[in-house]
Amino acid sequence: MGEDVEAGLTAALASLRGGDRAAASAHLAPLLGRDPDACLRETGPLVALAEELSAATKWRTAHLAYSLLVEAGHRDQEWIAGRVAERAALQDDFIARFHDTAALERLGAFLAQATGHPVASLATARMRPGLIGMALFRHDIAFADGAAPLSVVEKVMRSDKRDMRRVRAEALLFDNIDAERLMAPRHFGVLVDGPFTSTFQAFFDGAPLPLDRWMATHDELLYRYWAQVPPASLEKGPSLVPVFLDRLRDLVAKVVPPAVEPHLRHYSLDDVALILARRHDHLAELLQRMPLFVFHDDMHCGNILVGAEGGMTIIDWDNWALAPIGTGWRFYATDDALPEPDPARIGWARTLPPEATGYNMMRMAALWGWHKALRDSKPELAARWLEKLVRHA
Structure with missing residues (x-):
């Protein structure tokens, strides 16, 4: 999913904003594998493409897809278009911190303090992101002192006022009530790193x-x-x-x-x-x-x-x-x-x-x-x- 997708979405959006809906649909048809008449009438194919792009951390391109939907009259997509625009502004910084930096380098000291055991290694996998969090990662932890291995989920959000309010509320909850009472995973704390904030919970295989x-x-x-x-x-x-x-x-x-x-x-x-x-x-x-x-x-x-x-x-x-x-x-x-x-x-x-x-x-x-x-x-x-x-x- 490369430059041809971005070029096609860009051309389609330009055509739509110029009042040529037929040309916009023609640009989308080969990208979506759909009949041109359905490309802008239905939301499903473009939403699926946008979610696939988001999962690949191509938020700038995903934002083009959501912008097309909004421009085509699907106003129910405005809220997610706004969220993806916020992610798009942080795309390069996110890739540098969460993909180009080794997980052990980024999280070793934090997880050692949160778990009470020195971390020997981390095996990290990207999970399918939700609509609100920027990304989910699963970290399988091996400890240097022989403690039982542990798997945790890292949910990455922004450090803006809106997301920090949610993060602080979650921390308040688990600082004051046992996770078991809520049937919730164990909470391992919060890590603020520049424009990003991560919360950590025990992984549940379900x-x-x-x-x-x-x-x-x-x-x-x-x-x-x-x-x-x-x-x-x-x-x-x-x-x-x-x-x-x-x-x-x-x-x-x-x-x-x-x-x-x-x-x-x-x-x-x-x-x-x-x-x-x-x-x-x-x-x-x-x-x-x-x-x-x-x-x-x-x-x-x-x-x-x-x-x-x-x-x-x-x-x-x-x-x-x-x-x-x-x-x-x-x-x-x-x-x-x-x-x-x-x-x-x-x-x-x-x-x-x-x-x-x-x-x-x-x-x-x-x-x-x-x-x-x-x-x-x-x-x-x-x-x-x-x-x-x-x-x-």
């Missing part, structure tokens, strides 16, 4: 959770996390309570994305604002009284790894928050009514206040569903959760 096991597994995980009292030392960590309060205030003021309104079935926006204005103070007080838990804010099948013998671990804890119990409940459900969570399944493990009823937990679930659907640009799902929120208000 495959993503099968999709047909998602609902049952996710419910069980929520009950497990709901049952745990977070330590007081996490009080200054990120919290969803202020976020939910802001969402309520916006709804009372009828600040709602226009794409949501056509999907409302049972209430108008005037109804929503009126009902939530009447119930605002009660809901705000309830939010402050509901018990909190440590919420994994990016739970999906890819972050739930299952080992060959059935063991499970939950990865990617750089996006967590303290959240009211009920948050996370059955987000993708589109039914008007949902079964309420069962407080008895939590109460055996932690003492719940009177406010922690199944009905109140559904209120928290609805606040979360509304927030997440907006954040994920899912207007139809947002409308369903908004009507659940109004119904439970």
Whole structure:
């Protein structure tokens, strides 16, 4: 994947920006192996090419592919185009540090301190990168003192304000709560190196959770996390309570994305604002009284790894928050009514206040569903959760 790909994408983008969509498609067709008419109409082929380029640390070329998609009218690709542009600016520096420098030279002293054992050798392999982290590396460590070998995963992010906030939050979490309690890999710390920041976790040899096991597994995980009292030392960590309060205030003021309104079935926006204005103070007080838990804010099948013998671990804890119990409940459900969570399944493990009823937990679930659907640009799902929120208000 060399200069011909970059030249073809560059020519296609220039043609598209010049108003010649047919010429742009003609440039793309040999690169994508597709009929020219489909090259810009469908996102899949260009996204696949962009991800392949990203995996090869060709971020500048990958950015051309995402820019083509945005220029062609696929606005849902704007956020990843922006992320890849940030990576592209660091491409040469990244290659110099993470490919041209031996891993032992770069990490030997850090890993020795993090593990408590002198490092004799590192066998390093690049893993498929995610959309958020810049890269993932697996390091198989051999120790000079005869300690058992260890495999760790290094997740590389930027040292900018946004990513550092996530890194610091993850460090705060694992400095104050045992990884085992969260079913998470052991955390080995953070290394800041110029424009890059790496976090290190124990490697778990597992495959993503099968999709047909998602609902049952996710419910069980929520009950497990709901049952745990977070330590007081996490009080200054990120919290969803202020976020939910802001969402309520916006709804009372009828600040709602226009794409949501056509999907409302049972209430108008005037109804929503009126009902939530009447119930605002009660809901705000309830939010402050509901018990909190440590919420994994990016739970999906890819972050739930299952080992060959059935063991499970939950990865990617750089996006967590303290959240009211009920948050996370059955987000993708589109039914008007949902079964309420069962407080008895939590109460055996932690003492719940009177406010922690199944009905109140559904209120928290609805606040979360509304927030997440907006954040994920899912207007139809947002409308369903908004009507659940109004119904439970």
